[in-house]
């Protein structure tokens with residue numbers, strides 16, 4: 146169809162009307178901050194070295210043309226998305242010298258975000274689970290070969306555990322690995338349709354190897370799920386005889402990843418392909434059990450820890466976008482004026498808007514920071530296990546990683562949705578980045594352990610502690626010491642300005658303790674008339690509530706403790722208010738638990754509510770600077786709404802220009 150002027154011409158006419166330079170509102174916000182941004186950023190990232198590394202990695206990526214996107218990824222179809230991600234992955238791993246590849250918590254995820262964006266891709270499982278599985282589960286004397294092959298990409302692997310019929314319940318996986326002592330091989334087989342592997346990332350097209358979880362049978366006996374290194378494709382990348390493999394189709398998000406299915410037909414692998422660091426099958430078929438039954442699940446524990454940090458950063462990025470946008474957006478209708486006649490206001494000035502934004506911003510800080518010390522805990526535990534077969538800390542680490550994974554992924558997904566809503570219509574556009582962020586984050590509620598299933602693992606740990614405390618002989622892990630403290634009758638919380646950190650912690654601990662023991666009592670009462678598993682099922686909603694509260698208490702305590710380490714007084718003051726807002730918001734949301742039995746009085750509850758309103762007002766002038774303290778570049782953010790310069794409207798027009806529908 147002929148037109149007088151193309152959409153592109155019209156666009157350029159608009160664009161010329163728009164002035165260069167940062168949006169004046171956002172500049173004003175920055176100038177009004179009560180703290181020094183650099184000091185705050187150093188606190189957020191622990192030290193200036195980490196901050197400097199962020200900048201160096203950004204500059205490296207920006208200066209390499211192979212990381213450019215000729216077409217904006219939002220406008221690609223699935224094949225093109227996979228091609229793009231694969232091209233980027235190759236460029237990424239060809240330049241690994243740019244980062245410390247062992248830094249899985251900071252440098253590696255940042256590098257990946259800058260090069261590819263928020264996507265699980267064809268190498269996510271290779272780096273995220275296959276390499277860690279080799280590291281954690283291969284005997285020291287044998288590790289070099291497979292590790293070097295995997296590290297150099299001579300082999301590309303995935304982690305194939307979930308099946309069509311079973312994902313959470315690992316004990317019921319159906320794929321079998323039957324040892325044949327005559328040929329010294331394992332026979333890997335898919336005995337039923339529901340035993341087909343389903344979901345592994347990178348399996349559909351990319352991987353040629355997999356760490357496969359299968360039920361081990363040796364000398365005619367079942368020994369439970371074990372891991373095996375299995376080659377799937379030949380040198381020409383065709384599936385090997387006995388292997389059927391393919392892509393499972395499009396999903397809610399992460400569509401650049403070729404999640405796949407896998408069926409084995411009596412497929413043989415050498416005996417040494419069993420990962421034998423902890424459990425073994427000797428040549429004659431003798432089985433040697435591991436020092437701890439659950440060591441085989443170690444790679445999952447590590448990835449849960451990685452996810453906690455990764456997901457929290459998504460919430461941080463979402464808060465940055467929504468806060469910056471709220472600073473440059475004015476409400477367009479007359480009713481929007483707070484004081485009639487004084488003109489339009491920034492939407493950031495609405496108290497309801499602050500209530501949508503600032504608790505999410507607060508939520509994004511504690512878990513990201515704690516993960517730095519969790520990283521050292523996990524290293525410590527791994528060392529203990531490797532050196533002394535000391536398993537004492539394993540249950541604590543399992544409970545903690547499962548609980549944090551469940552609570553944080555849920556809060557991140559909910560938070561991103563709340564922040565999307567706070568941006569009105571533009572939040573619904575993919576240009577905002579919210580849809581991709583949400584699709585990425587919500588996947589984390591399911592993979593690496595479905596959240597309810599994970600909470601129930603925490604509850605197992607808590608019920609065991611409660612039983613020990615009641616028996617008067619507790620051996621308490623550090624994270625559970627508070628469970629043995631004496632009962633508290635009344636809450637200590639008061640006005641946000643006067644109540645101390647100790648008061649807040651006292652109340653959180655007391656409420657969580659009550660919840661744990663109330664659940665424990667209900668469970669033990671039910672167990673008198675029901676089978677144990679039936680009683681557990683009947684109690685499971687309360688068990689999840691107690692587990693959630695335990696994790697939230699942990700997060701509140703750690704946020705407050707971390708704020709105390711901030712050396713810059715101005716930054717500490719703002720962060721302290723943010724930490725209190727975080728705690729008060731949790732109390733307000735969980736009011737039922739706090740007010741039960743009159744623990745928190747109505748007067749105190751009102752003070753909590755009022756405190757929230759006052760803290761929102763107190764943080765408001767610093768909100769853009771607090772968003773900036775995440776030190777996220779535009780390349781990392783990938784959001785038109787969250788641009789650092791605040792020039793949202795021309796950027797939206799420019800982004801829309803790339804729609805293929807505007808090309809003819």
Ligand SMILES: CCCCCCCCCCCCCCCCCC(=O)SCCNC(=O)CCNC(=O)[C@H](O)C(C)(C)COP(=O)(O)OP(=O)(O)OC[C@H]1O[C@@H](n2cnc3c(N)ncnc32)[C@H](O)[C@@H]1OP(=O)(O)O
Nearest residue numbers: 253254257272273313314315316439442543592593594605
């Ligand atoms: C440049 C490079 C760039 C690199 C960037 C890097 C960034 C990476 C980012 C990450 C990307 C990765 C993406 C990942 C994608 C998803 C992958 C998957 O989903 S994969 C698939 C993920 N799939 C899943 O996650 C499946 C989830 N399901 C499970 O994990 C298990 O079935 C279960 C835990 C639920 C039950 O276990 P089960 O044994 O069946 O049953 P019981 O309940 O009877 O428990 C008995 C006892 O065992 C105990 N215990 C249990 N586990 C552990 C442990 N780990 N430890 C210690 N203890 C443990 C438990 O406490 C209990 O103790 P007690 O009370 O008796 O004392």
Ligand SMILES: Cc1cc2nc3c(=O)[nH]c(=O)nc-3n(C[C@H](O)[C@H](O)[C@H](O)COP(=O)(O)OP(=O)(O)OC[C@H]3O[C@@H](n4cnc5c(N)ncnc54)[C@H](O)[C@@H]3O)c2cc1C
Nearest residue numbers: 304305306307311312313344345346588592593594595597
């Ligand atoms: C994006 C994505 C990527 C993935 N990547 C991989 C991968 O690379 N490799 C891999 O092996 N897997 C992968 N998975 C699979 C993932 O690990 C599983 O989906 C997950 O572990 C949940 O298992 P399920 O799907 O069987 O859910 P189910 O266990 O069937 O859960 C369904 C419902 O049942 C409930 N439920 C289940 N068990 C219990 C219980 N004991 N008590 C109470 N409620 C229960 C759950 O809470 C949930 O509400 C991926 C999944 C996704 C979404």
